[in-house]
Amino acid sequence: MAVTFSDLHTEAGVKSLDAFLSGKCYISGDQLTKDDVKVYAAVLEQPSADLFPNASKWYHVVSTKLAASFPGKAVGVRIGCQDAPAEAAPAKVVDDDDDDMDLFGEETEEEKKAAEERAAAAKASTKKKESGKSSVLMDIKPWDDETDMKKLEECVRKVQKEGLLWGASKLVPVGYGIKKLQIMLTIVDDLVSVDDLIEEELTVEPCSEYVQSCDIVAFNKI
Known part of the structure; x- marks a missing residue:
C-alpha cells in the first residue's frame, strides 16, 4: 500500500497526516510497517500534541518502536529531505538484426552468437524484473x-x-x-x-x- 501526503515540512502537511491518523495507530493496518518508517523519515520533528494529537501520538509510538527494535540507535529531529528520483525502467532489448536476416539461408556463426547474446540479455532482464x-x-x-x-x-x-x-x-x-x-x-x-x-x-x-x-x-x- 503506497501512502503519500502533502509536504510534511509544512503545517498543512502535518495537518493532513493528523486527519489521516484519526482513529488509527499506524499508517497501514494495525502494526508498524515500511509506510510508517517512510512517513516518519519525512516529518521534521514530533508534531505538537495540542495542535496535532493523532500525529504526535503516532510519531512517539514509531520512535519508541524503532528504539526498542534497535537499541542504542537514537531517533529524533529531522532536517531537509529530498525526494528520491524516479527509478529508471529496465532497458528494453531491441532486436535490430531481424530485417537483415535471411530466413531461408544457413545460420552463420555470427548470427548464432548474436542470438545467444539476445537470449542471455532477455534472461537477465526477466530476472531483474522478478527480483525483490x-x-x-x-x-x-x-x-x-x-x-x-x-x-x-x-x-x-x-x-x-x-x-x-x-x-x-x-x-x-x-x-x-x-x-x-x-x-x-x-x-x-x-x-x-x-x-x-x-x-x-x-x-x-x-x-x-x-x-x-x-x-x-x-x-x-x-
Whole structure:
C-alpha cells in the first residue's frame, strides 16, 4: 500500500497526516510497517500534541518502536529531505538484426552468437524484473562534531551502483554537539548487499574521511 501526503515540512502537511491518523495507530493496518518508517523519515520533528494529537501520538509510538527494535540507535529531529528520483525502467532489448536476416539461408556463426547474446540479455532482464526490493533506513555516524555533514552526505550519495537508489535524509542529534545522518535507500535484493555497501563503499576511502560507522535501523521488503 503506497501512502503519500502533502509536504510534511509544512503545517498543512502535518495537518493532513493528523486527519489521516484519526482513529488509527499506524499508517497501514494495525502494526508498524515500511509506510510508517517512510512517513516518519519525512516529518521534521514530533508534531505538537495540542495542535496535532493523532500525529504526535503516532510519531512517539514509531520512535519508541524503532528504539526498542534497535537499541542504542537514537531517533529524533529531522532536517531537509529530498525526494528520491524516479527509478529508471529496465532497458528494453531491441532486436535490430531481424530485417537483415535471411530466413531461408544457413545460420552463420555470427548470427548464432548474436542470438545467444539476445537470449542471455532477455534472461537477465526477466530476472531483474522478478527480483525483490527492500527499503532500508540507515544511520551514518561522523568522526566528531567538526565533521562537515554536508560533505559527508555528498560523499555517501556519490556511491552509485545498479539496483541502489538513495532517498530522503535527515540529521539526528546524538549528543555532545554531534549529529548523525539518517538516510533512506531502496535496493534490488539480487544486485545490492547492504553489508557489502557498508564495508566496501561507505567505510573506505573517500567516504571514510567523514564516516566513522554505519548502522541499519530498519530493513523492510517491498
